[in-house]
Amino acid sequence: RYRVIWTPGHSDGHICLYRERDDVFLAADHVLPRITPNVGLYSEYDRKNPLGDYLDSLRKVSTLPASIVLPGHGEPFKDLAGRVEEIIEHHEERELQIMNLLDEKPQNAYQLAEKLFGQRLKSNESRRMAVAETLSHLEYLRIDGQVEQHKMMDGLILYALV
Numbered sequence: 185r186y187r188v189i190w191t192p193g194h195s196d197g198h199i200c201l202y203r204e205r206d207d208v209f210l211a212a213d214h215v216l217p218r219i220t221p222n223v224g225l226y227s228e229y230d231r232k233n234p235l236g237d238y239l240d241s242l243r244k245v246s247t248l249p250a251s252i253v254l255p256g257h258g259e260p261f262k263d264l265a266g267r268v269e270e271i272i273e274h275h276e277e278r279e280l281q282i283m284n285l286l287d288e289k290p291q292n293a294y295q296l297a298e299k300l301f302g303q304r305l306k307s308n309e310s311r312r313m314a315v316a317e318t319l320s321h322l323e324y325l326r327i328d329g330q331v332e333q334h335k336m337m338d339g340l341i342l343y344a345l346v
Contacts, residue, residue, distance in 0.1 A: 186210070189245060193238020194221040196230050202248055209250035209264060214241065217258040220271050224316025225323050235324040239275065242268045275321075282321055283330065283345060290334060290344035293318045 186201040191214045201210040213221045223238045231237055246268040253264050261267065278300070285291065285299055297314040298305065305311045322343050325331035334342045 191238075191241035191245065192231060193223050193234055193241045198241075200245060202245075202250070207249050207251040209245070209248055209253045211245075211253050211264075212256040214245065215253060215264065215267055215271065216255045217253075217261045217267065219257070220274055222313050222317055223320050224313060225319035226316050233320075233323055233327055235275065235320040236327065239272060242272060278321055279325060282318070282325065286331065286343060286345045290342040292340055292342055293322060296322070296343070 186203050189200045191198050191200050194213045200214050223234050246265050250264040253261050297318040301314040
């Protein structure tokens with residue numbers, strides 16, 4: 185018998201499953217062994233702070249005494265709490281990168297994504313995901329009071345440090 189754990193962030197309705205009998209954690213796309221899932225701000229996302237949701241969801245599962253983690257991509261692994269800590273640190277580092285870039289001058293999400301993801305932006309799909317992920321970080325920082333939006337006359341939105 186599995187316990188359903190709602191873990192929004194990667195998507196609104198994302199869930200993980202946990203079986204207490206043998207501490208098996210089915211992580212799906214929530215906690216991956218080598219990469220981080222795309223946590224982007226998309227128009228179809230009902231919740232307005234996907235990165236905040238994701239970080240809260242990570243903290244929620246980090247205390248589970250999982251003996252094995254079965255991710256949606258990659259090999260099974262054992263150290264759930266350690267991997268969650270690594271992912272949270274990754275996102276904290278990304279926030280610092282964004283704030284350092286915004287310290288230079290106000291920029292739009294696409295400009296920031298180009299600087300953050302560089303050569304990995306080879307396809308339209310990778311560009312879309314990179315911009316969406318950058319937007320989720322910007323919105324997280326805006327809600328936290330560290331970044332503000334400036335809507336230009338032409339509709340372009342620039343982000344700047346507060």
